[in-house]
Structures are given as C-alpha cells and as structure tokens.
Amino acid sequence: METFESLVRAEFNPKTVYLNTASTGLLPARTVAALAEAARMRAEGRPLGPLHADVEAARAAFARLAGVPVERVAAGSSVAAYTGLVAASLPAGAEVLTAEDDFTSVVNPFHTRGDLKVRIVPLERLAESVRPGTALVAVSAAQSADGRIADLPALREAAREHGARTYIDFSQAGAWLPMEADAYDFTVTVCYKWLMGPHGAGFLVVPEDFGGLLPLLAGWVAGENPWDSCYGPVAELAHSARRFDLPPALFSFAGLRRSLELLEELGVDAVRAHDLALADRFRTGLAGLGHAPVPAPGSAIVSVPGLGHRQPELSEAGIEVSDRAGNLRASFHLYNTPEDVDRLLDALSA
Incomplete structure (x- = not known):
C-alpha cells in the first residue's frame, strides 16, 4: 500500500528548495505526462474528444473537493473574469464590502464598474462591517500577501443576518483549507497554485438558482448541447453552471485532471496536516532567530x-520564496519536507 510519502516521492523531484506554492505550485509527474500526451495528440492530428472529457473529469473532481454538486461548477480560467461576471450582476449603487489590500483580481472589477459603492475595511473587521444594505462581501479565504485567513464562519453569519451575498476566492487555500463552497453564494479558484495544475484553469461555484448571474461571457461551450451551439445565438443555455463556462484551455484541463486525482489519492486532510506542520515548524524556528x-x-x-530583500540571495542559494511588499513569504505544500524548512532557517540565520 502506497503511503503519503511514497506517493509524493513518485510525483515530485524538485531541483530547488521550493517554498513558493503561493506563487505557482509544482506539477506532478502524471500531470506533466498528460500535458505531453495532449500536445502529441494535437501534433499528430488525432481527435481531441478525450481532452474535452478531461474538462468534465476535472470539473467533477473539483466539485468533490469543494463539496458541491457538479452542476454548480463552471469551468474557466481566471479570478478576474469571474469577479467581473459577479460585479456585472449587481445593480447600480450596490454596496460591495472588501478587505484592505486583498488580491487585485478579487476586488478591482467592482471598482471598474464605476457605479458601485465599494467599501474597504481591514480583514479583521470584515464580518463586523457587514451592515444593512451591503449587497455583497468579496474576500480571499487566505490573503496572498501574508497568509492571513478570513474569519469565514463569522462572515457567513453576518452576511446571513443582513441579507448580503458572499464571494470567496479560494485560490490561496484550495488544498489546505476546507472549501465548504456550499456555505457561500459564490466561490472562485484558480488551479495553478495549491491545486498544482497548469496555468489557465479555474472554477466558479454558483448557487443552484445562479444567484442572479447573467451569462454575459457565454459562447458555444455554454450551450446545453455545445456542439449544436457553434453558429448564431445559443438556442438553449446549459441548465447547469456550465452556462458560465469559458472556452477551456484543453491542455491545462488535461493536466489538471491528473493533479486533482493525486490530491484525492493523498486526501485533503493529510495534505492540510502536512502543510500546516511545516508552516508551524518555520514559525517556531523564526522565533528562535528573533523574527x-x-x-x-x-x-x-x-x-x-523586513526580510523580503533577502529573496534574491536565497534564490541564488537554491531556495525559492517570494518578496511581497517587503515581506519574505514562504509557503509550504505536500512536496516540502522538514529539511526544506531547516535549510531556509539556516540560510536566514547566516
């Protein structure tokens, strides 16, 4: 029987101490193989039907991860596109509550609408700042800049009390923080970070009644019968969240399918325990260094x-982290080890 460690060793062989999943996750070996096979199919002129099947398999795997029926999951490519769709659904003058310095893709489309009231508060005050008249609360589950986690239970309760909808971005938390997407009106996730997929794949989860979203980006793939919807107006939109699909990056979804399969084999609970143990090890070591x-x-x-300036020298030493607003940001995922943590601490102590 394969263990967590043996499965990970079979899939990853990083050539650096890679502690930068919050920027880009590493690709499993099975994902790399799937990408290569997709490229060969295209190069050899073979039918691409299996790649479209990969989109549906990836959608189903993500639905299981998010804890929602697959009919509520739309497949796309970017947070900004789906934030724009949510923004377009709001009436003029609606109030949108956001967190200070949240990731741009989560908040900027609400500002560019030009006729919404966007209110910005510190993350720690988000739930208490929901008020009568707040139409939507939009926030990342985990902040990109520093990893702080939104108080989602408090936010859900406040939104329910005041009749506000919720829009949660799980891009920085997808594999280590329970999504529980059914608890929110809308959730969005790009898959090239913690879900370890290629760039160009993401998902939007919508309510069963679609939450007032209009399929403004609908093309042929949004039809109930896509291959019968290639010309002229779509006669019948998909009865599910597929009506919000964007044309899929087929290679990306072919790879993502395998990445999500690996996550399911490992188990999200095991991944979470592994990741958080490493992060806590780093925090403990930092205290010993006076940071x-x-x-x-x-x-x-x-x-x-105060340590962000050390990112270039760490990279030269084969340790990959990020510099975010002057902060050194390290992110720990399933392919990392205690030895990786200790090597970073040793480098910082020098």
Missing part, C-alpha cells in the same frame, strides 16, 4: 516583515 511573522495561525503561508 516575528505576520500573525496567521492555521495558515500554510508564512510572511516575515
């Missing part, structure tokens, strides 16, 4: 103020 990270308990992302 205090941004408080983000329970997060797989650790951000250390």
Whole structure:
C-alpha cells in the first residue's frame, strides 16, 4: 500500500528548495505526462474528444473537493473574469464590502464598474462591517500577501443576518483549507497554485438558482448541447453552471485532471496536516532567530516583515520564496519536507 510519502516521492523531484506554492505550485509527474500526451495528440492530428472529457473529469473532481454538486461548477480560467461576471450582476449603487489590500483580481472589477459603492475595511473587521444594505462581501479565504485567513464562519453569519451575498476566492487555500463552497453564494479558484495544475484553469461555484448571474461571457461551450451551439445565438443555455463556462484551455484541463486525482489519492486532510506542520515548524524556528511573522495561525503561508530583500540571495542559494511588499513569504505544500524548512532557517540565520 502506497503511503503519503511514497506517493509524493513518485510525483515530485524538485531541483530547488521550493517554498513558493503561493506563487505557482509544482506539477506532478502524471500531470506533466498528460500535458505531453495532449500536445502529441494535437501534433499528430488525432481527435481531441478525450481532452474535452478531461474538462468534465476535472470539473467533477473539483466539485468533490469543494463539496458541491457538479452542476454548480463552471469551468474557466481566471479570478478576474469571474469577479467581473459577479460585479456585472449587481445593480447600480450596490454596496460591495472588501478587505484592505486583498488580491487585485478579487476586488478591482467592482471598482471598474464605476457605479458601485465599494467599501474597504481591514480583514479583521470584515464580518463586523457587514451592515444593512451591503449587497455583497468579496474576500480571499487566505490573503496572498501574508497568509492571513478570513474569519469565514463569522462572515457567513453576518452576511446571513443582513441579507448580503458572499464571494470567496479560494485560490490561496484550495488544498489546505476546507472549501465548504456550499456555505457561500459564490466561490472562485484558480488551479495553478495549491491545486498544482497548469496555468489557465479555474472554477466558479454558483448557487443552484445562479444567484442572479447573467451569462454575459457565454459562447458555444455554454450551450446545453455545445456542439449544436457553434453558429448564431445559443438556442438553449446549459441548465447547469456550465452556462458560465469559458472556452477551456484543453491542455491545462488535461493536466489538471491528473493533479486533482493525486490530491484525492493523498486526501485533503493529510495534505492540510502536512502543510500546516511545516508552516508551524518555520514559525517556531523564526522565533528562535528573533523574527516575528505576520500573525496567521492555521495558515500554510508564512510572511516575515523586513526580510523580503533577502529573496534574491536565497534564490541564488537554491531556495525559492517570494518578496511581497517587503515581506519574505514562504509557503509550504505536500512536496516540502522538514529539511526544506531547516535549510531556509539556516540560510536566514547566516
């Protein structure tokens, strides 16, 4: 029987100490093989039907991960596109509540609408700032810059009390923080970070009644029968969230299908325990070096103020982290080890 460690060793062989999943996740070997096979199919002129089947398999796997029926999952490519779709559904003058310094793709489309009231508050005050008249609360489950986790239970309760909808981005938390997408009106996730897929694939989860979204981006793939919807107006939109699909990057979904299969084999609970143990090991080591990270308990992302300038020298030493607003950001995922953590700590102590 394969163990967590043996499965991971079979899929990953990084050539660096890679602690930068919050920027881009590593691709499993099976995903790389699927990408190569997809490219061969295209190069050899073979029918691409299997690649379209990969889109549906990836959608189904993501639905299981998110805890929702597959009929509520739309396949696309970017957070910004789906934020724009949600923004377009709001009436003029609607109030949107967002967190200070959240990732641009989560918030900017609400600003570019020009006729919405966008209110910005510190992340820690988000739930208490929901008020009568708030139409939507939009926030990342985990902050890109520093890993802080939104108080989602409190936010759900406040939104329910005041009749506000919720839009949660799980791009920085998809494999280590339970999604529970059914608890929110809309969730969005890109898959090239913690879900370890190629760039160009993402998902939107919508309510059963679609939450007032209009299929403004609908093309032929949004039809109930896509291959009968290639010319002229779509006669019948998909009865499911597929009506919000964007034309799929077929190679990306072919690879993503295998990445999600690996996550299901490993188990999200095991991945979460692994990731958080490494992050806590790093936090403990930082205290011994006299450094205090941004408080983000329970997060797989650790951000250390004042050390961002060391990113280039760490990269030269074969340790990949990020510099975010002057902070050194390290993010720990299933392919990392305690030895990786200790090597980073040793480098920082020098």
